[in-house]
Amino acid sequence: MSAVRSRGRTPSERLRVVVGIVLAAILAAVYLGLDPTEFFSHVRSWKVVREFFGAALAPTLTSESGSGYFLLPQIWEGLHATVVFAVAGMGLALVIGTVFGFLASSAWWEGELVDASSGWTDRAVRAIGPVVTGTVRVIIAFLRSIHELLWAMLFLSAFGISNAAAVLAIALPYGGVLAKIFSEMLDEAPRDAASLLRAAGGGSGTVLLVGLMPRALPDIATYSFYRFECALRSSAVLGFFGFPTLGYYISASFENLYYREVWSYLYALILLVGVVELWSGWLRRRQEFA
Amino acid sequence: MTRRDEGASPETRKGDETPRGEVAGIRAAASPADRAARVDALRRARPQRRFLRFSLFLLGALFAYAWASGAFTFVDLGTERAQRNLTRFLEEIRPYPLQGVPWDFSVYVTWFRDVILPHTGVALLATLALSVAAIFVAAFLGAALAPFAARTLATPSPYLSAGQAPRAATRLFWRGAVIVSRALFVFTRSVPEYVWAFLFLSTLGVGPWPAVLALATHNMGILGRLYAESIENSPGASSVHFRATGASRAQIYFASLLPGALGRYLLYFFYRWETCVREATVLGLLGFVSLGWFIQDARAGVRYDEMFHFILLGSVLIVFGDVVSGWVRKRIRQSV
Amino acid sequence: MTWDLSVRNASVRFGTTVALDGVDLAIKAGESVALVGPSGSGKTTLLRLLGAVLSPTAGSVRIDGTDVAQRSPRDLRALRSRIGTVPQDLRLVPELRVYQNVAAGRVGRRSFLGLTRDLLFPAQATLTEIHTLLDRVGIEEKLYHRVDQLSGGQRQRVAVARALYQEPELLLADEPVSSVDPARARDALELLCKVAAEHHLTFVTSLHHIDLAREFFPRLVGVRRGRIEFDVRSEDVDEGAIERLYSLEADELLEEGATR
Numbered sequence: 001m002s003a004v005r006s007r008g009r010t011p012s013e014r015l016r017v018v019v020g021i022v023l024a025a026i027l028a029a030v031y032l033g034l035d036p037t038e039f040f041s042h043v044r045s046w047k048v049v050r051e052f053f054g055a056a057l058a059p060t061l062t063s064e065s066g067s068g069y070f071l072l073p074q075i076w077e078g079l080h081a082t083v084v085f086a087v088a089g090m091g092l093a094l095v096i097g098t099v100f101g102f103l104a105s106s107a108w109w110e111g112e113l114v115d116a117s118s119g120w121t122d123r124a125v126r127a128i129g130p131v132v133t134g135t136v137r138v139i140i141a142f143l144r145s146i147h148e149l150l151w152a153m154l155f156l157s158a159f160g161i162s163n164a165a166a167v168l169a170i171a172l173p174y175g176g177v178l179a180k181i182f183s184e185m186l187d188e189a190p191r192d193a194a195s196l197l198r199a200a201g202g203g204s205g206t207v208l209l210v211g212l213m214p215r216a217l218p219d220i221a222t223y224s225f226y227r228f229e230c231a232l233r234s235s236a237v238l239g240f241f242g243f244p245t246l247g248y249y250i251s252a253s254f255e256n257l258y259y260r261e262v263w264s265y266l267y268a269l270i271l272l273v274g275v276v277e278l279w280s281g282w283l284r285r286r287q288e289f290a
Numbered sequence: 291m292t293r294r295d296e297g298a299s300p301e302t303r304k305g306d307e308t309p310r311g312e313v314a315g316i317r318a319a320a321s322p323a324d325r326a327a328r329v330d331a332l333r334r335a336r337p338q339r340r341f342l343r344f345s346l347f348l349l350g351a352l353f354a355y356a357w358a359s360g361a362f363t364f365v366d367l368g369t370e371r372a373q374r375n376l377t378r379f380l381e382e383i384r385p386y387p388l389q390g391v392p393w394d395f396s397v398y399v400t401w402f403r404d405v406i407l408p409h410t411g412v413a414l415l416a417t418l419a420l421s422v423a424a425i426f427v428a429a430f431l432g433a434a435l436a437p438f439a440a441r442t443l444a445t446p447s448p449y450l451s452a453g454q455a456p457r458a459a460t461r462l463f464w465r466g467a468v469i470v471s472r473a474l475f476v477f478t479r480s481v482p483e484y485v486w487a488f489l490f491l492s493t494l495g496v497g498p499w500p501a502v503l504a505l506a507t508h509n510m511g512i513l514g515r516l517y518a519e520s521i522e523n524s525p526g527a528s529s530v531h532f533r534a535t536g537a538s539r540a541q542i543y544f545a546s547l548l549p550g551a552l553g554r555y556l557l558y559f560f561y562r563w564e565t566c567v568r569e570a571t572v573l574g575l576l577g578f579v580s581l582g583w584f585i586q587d588a589r590a591g592v593r594y595d596e597m598f599h600f601i602l603l604g605s606v607l608i609v610f611g612d613v614v615s616g617w618v619r620k621r622i623r624q625s626v
Numbered sequence: 627m628t629w630d631l632s633v634r635n636a637s638v639r640f641g642t643t644v645a646l647d648g649v650d651l652a653i654k655a656g657e658s659v660a661l662v663g664p665s666g667s668g669k670t671t672l673l674r675l676l677g678a679v680l681s682p683t684a685g686s687v688r689i690d691g692t693d694v695a696q697r698s699p700r701d702l703r704a705l706r707s708r709i710g711t712v713p714q715d716l717r718l719v720p721e722l723r724v725y726q727n728v729a730a731g732r733v734g735r736r737s738f739l740g741l742t743r744d745l746l747f748p749a750q751a752t753l754t755e756i757h758t759l760l761d762r763v764g765i766e767e768k769l770y771h772r773v774d775q776l777s778g779g780q781r782q783r784v785a786v787a788r789a790l791y792q793e794p795e796l797l798l799a800d801e802p803v804s805s806v807d808p809a810r811a812r813d814a815l816e817l818l819c820k821v822a823a824e825h826h827l828t829f830v831t832s833l834h835h836i837d838l839a840r841e842f843f844p845r846l847v848g849v850r851r852g853r854i855e856f857d858v859r860s861e862d863v864d865e866g867a868i869e870r871l872y873s874l875e876a877d878e879l880l881e882e883g884a885t886r
Contacts, residue, residue, distance in 0.1 A: 013625040017556055017618065025426035028419035032498040044495045052493045081361060087349075088356040122699075145605035145612075149484070149572045150585065154601065157594060158379040159372040163362030193730075196717035199679045200792060201707030201734020206741050210730040214721045233482040240488065244361075250485065254492065262489075270480035277476075283345060322754065329753045329769065336723075336770030 055259035059267055064258035071261060075268045078239070078246040082272065085163075085245055086235035089170025090228050096143075096171065097178025097224075103136040105183035107191075107212055108204060125204060136179075143176030148234045152241050166243040170231055181223050182216075189215040225280040229273060236269050383598040406599050409584050413600065414607055417580040420498070420573065421566040421611070424505030428566075429559050431506065432513035437543045439471040439514060440521035448542065449526055449533040471514070479511025483569040484576075491576050501578040505569055509562050516558045520551040556622050560615040567611035571604040581607070628828045629690040629708075629795045630655040631676055636685030638671050638852075645671040647852040648685070658822055658829040660843035662836055664872050668852040669832035670800055676830055677709050677798050678702065690795070707734025710789030710827075712799040712818070716781055720774035724765070724784050727773055728756045731791035759787040762824075763817060779806045782814055790821060797822050799831040803838060811835070815842045836868055 028034075043049060063069045102108065109129025146154075148169045155165035194211030202211070239247025246269050253261035366372060381389055385401040388394065437443050444464050446456030487504035494500040521543075529546045537545065548555075574582020581604045588596035631653040638646040646668045653659055661669040674680040675687050678694050687694045689705060697705060710731070718727050722745070729744040729752065736744065744752055753769070760766045763783040768776060773784060782805055789797060799818055803811035819842050822829035833839045839846055840860045848855035848871045856867050 013621065014552055014556065017622060018552075021426065021559070024422050028422035028426070031415060031419040032423060032502070034423060034498050034502065039499055049493050052489070083352070084356045084359055084361045087352045088362065091353045091356070141609055141612075142605065145608040146601060147568050147572045147604070147608075149575065150601050150604065153585070153589065153597075157589065157597070158376050159367050160375045162366035162372070164364045164366050167362050192715060192717045193719045196711060196713060197730055197733045199677060199706060199711060200709070200731060201703040201705070203703070203734075205738050206733045206736065209738060209741060210722075210726070210733060210745060211719060214719050214726075218721060233480075237482045237484045240484065247485065251488065254489070266481060266485070269485075270477060273480040274476055277480075279345070283342060325754050325757060326750060328766070329750070329757050332757075332767065332769045333753075337772070337775075 052259045052262075056263050058260050059263040060260040061264065064253075064261055065256065071264060074249060075264060077244065078249045078265060079268055079272055081243070082232060082235045082239075082245040082269070085166045085170060085238065085243065086228070086231040088167045089235065090174060090224075090231045092167065092171035093174035093178055093227070093231075094224065096175025097182050100136050100140055100175065100179035101182025101186065103132055103183075104140055104179055105186035106130075106133055107186045107189070108208060109133070122204065137183075140176045140179045140183075143172050144180065145176075146173060148173050149237065149241065152238055152243075156241065161242070163243060166235070166238045166241075166245075169238060170234055174227060174231060174234075178224065178227060182220055185216040185219045185223075186212065222280075222284060225283065229276050229280065232273055232276060233269075379594060382592075382594040385595045385599075386593070389595075402599070405596060406603070409600075410603060412579070413574075413581040413584050413603065417570045417574070417582075417604070417607060418567070418611075420501055420505065420578070420580055421563060421570040423498075424502045424570070425509060425559065425563045425566045427502060427506035428509035428513050428562070429555070431510045432517050433548075433555065435471050435474070435510075435514050436517035436521060437539070437547075438467040439475065439518035441468060442522050442524075442526065443539065443543065443547065444468045444471075448539060449529045472518075475511040475514045475518075477511070478507045479509075479515070481508065483508040484572065487573045487576050487578075491578065496577045498578070501573050501580075505566055505573065509566060513558055513562055517551070517555060520554040520558075521547050524550050553622055553625070557619055560619050560622075564608075564611050564615045568608055571607065628655045628826055631796070631828065631830075632688045633672070633675060633682075634686050634688070636675060636682035636687060638668075638675065638680065639683045644852050646675070646682070649852070649854055651847065651854065651857070653828060653830065655828055656826050657845065658819060658843050659831075659845045659847055660839040661830065661832040661847050661849055662834070662839050662871065663849035663855070665834060667849045669849050671852075672849060673798050673800055673830065673832055676796070677711055678706055703734055707732075707792060708795045710792045710794030710797045712782070712785045712789050712797075712802055714800040714802075714804055716785045716805055718773045718781060718784055718788075720772070722773060724760065724768050724771050724773060724776070724787075725753060725756050727784055728759065728787045728791050731788040734792070756787070756791060759790050760784075762790070762821060763787050779810050779813070782806055783817065786817060786821060790825065794825075794827060797825075797827045797829045799829075801832055801834060803833070803835060811838060819843075836872075 061071050063071050063074075106129065109125050151172050152165055152169035155162075155168055159165060189212055191212065193215070194207050197207045197211045236246040239245035239249065240251050242248065246265050250262055250265045253259075253265065385398055385405075387397050387401050442448060444467050446460045446464055483505050486507050487501060490500035490504045494503075524547050528550070529542050532542050532546045571581045571585075574580035574584070575586045577583065581600060585597055585600045585604070588594070588600060631651070633649055633651040636646060636649045637644065649668075649672065651672070661672060663669055671680065675682060676689070678687070678689060681687075681695060689709075694702070694705070719730065722730075725748060726745050729741070729748065732744075733741060743749070748756075757766055757769055760769055760783075763786050765776075765780055765783045765787075768780060768784075773781060776784065782802070797818070802814050802818055806814050815838055818829070818831065821827075831843075833843075836846075840863060844860055845858070846860050846863055847857045848867065850871050855871050856863070858867075
């Protein structure tokens, strides 16, 4: 780290951050009682550890239960449900993100895009804009600040068991995140073309449509795709709450001590996420979005 | 893929001003039919983004399928039973002493002081400490492994191919290093934090180490990849210079690449720390005593009022994390 | 049919900076005029007045016989939709294709849905109309290209086509030669003057380059320090006037940043 001091352009600032991080980490470690010498002192049974991690090298396609049935149909079902809930939740999240993201940005009421001298509609938009944006930003922060598992827990407690809870549990926090990012991207998009079109007599809606949206869209698409990867993982985890996604199969097999099955499901999940990651990476590298 | 075929080629960029009509063949006076045909021809020859189209189509189809598959239905939430459940739930998230009686703020304060507040410190501190320790471990491991995954650095002769050709064994070693470290990153980040936590806490026992390691494992995969990309995207000039003066690979990393990429490293660090705070709240559901543990405990005891308040507490913590991280990242960005 | 312009005793202040100071200018319908002068002299501000995007702090601007300040908001938008502008930085949407950028020119007269359709599923008639304009500016084969893949000169042509698609009565151009490389400056001006003549437009441009202005425009208006220095036929411009126009004073150098 001494190199930082000598070469960084503003070394003191970044160095201070690094030192702060190290101090915080030490405090955290002390608070949690993270004693390196007790690294494995909690381990109840080394045999379980050995068996479980050993099974990583021997995933199985036939069940370890007595009947020894073929496992692929179950893996398929888990993958299927994982994708279905992720896609459905992400679709809803996109709707939430688009509507709230638009409202939370200042693009539709601020700056050159709305001309206070031109008509009562624009004046009205200018007056209510900040209020709407402020309110929506609070809603977005709330949606984001509750973890998808906790949303699921709330819905399960409120409505009883229903798979719709899983979709909502993904849609709400993801919608909040998307809305936040969308609004930032809209706000950061260059406004030169928009202000010219405004000068060509365009209204705020049409100017936004043709002058601003296209500029933010590539970034929005890239980010949405990245969140889709995350949604797949979240969807898998929701299985631990009884939804029929991969997490359900993982926990069930684990509780039966069928460790090789657990790894089969894990590898299926890794494959799924890996494929989607390749897909989005491919789109990004070829700049298909841009 | 035919997109950007003509426009991007250097000839057309050089040849700037296109000939006026003569070569293009059609003048304003051309018959409407000719013009329509020409427009049609141009449309057929337009640069297309087929892969993007295909992807959008596929996603649209997936979405339609997901809603049509019957795997879930929102009708569930409208049934009479669900509505009864909801009414009861809304009553039960009111603090216990206030259920069935008119709202009284002083009663609420007393209840909060007696029931929630005693656990607040432990819950919040444990969650926060877990997130900080985990992201630190993740960043440390990620930064340590990233040089092996960065294709610009993990080669037999980084930044300068001088002297005799490297031995086959050396070449093989570095190629292997890239593959292994990248595979490790993919492997660790594809499995969600919660699943790692479930596996670690169940096999290694409940304690701070398994919880920290679970969070750190997933984030190591993410940070390692991002860090490797930052190294690959670093401008090479100063590294070439270092290499020319005979610096070793490690010296290049620590003296040339790391200082340059530190700003990005820190930005990613805080960006992931935000998500660590989120995840740390729920890891408690698995038995480690963080916020989630109190949430789970309240839920198991059907004390929805407490559960609801601990969830809100977690939401406050996450907003706090976002604000801190946003503030630090802004400062880092300004100083980079 | 095209518009005449008149500016009467107009001043524009930004805070304490005086950008224009009591300017009088009358331009007949169908006339081509070049505003010349050093950068920071107030040319761009004057263009913005003529484009009805800026109101004078004092004085009046009449476009097509009516004071801009007297127009209703609806009327003002209708007016603006007939003023084609080719700004210095072009202000295209690089992510969109050429026909989409041109179609955006009619943003003032299209409904939200109509414009959406123009962008995504343009009617054959719209396309042929746009193609005709692209043909006129010499890049008809770029109809479907993305703007960020075009060269600087081609982009400027797209901006001209966009302005023409507005079916303008008045064409304004801000330093049209500064966005293309020097060798192409002549082409750019030739094109603008050609389309302005073909469409019988009132055409006003600001131009730093005095020689080009003399070559292409029958009438030159010299602007300096927010005032009109001379307003003459180009063959009558004498060297002394030009020298005075471009002689820099220390305080002007200081002002430059603020007025631009």
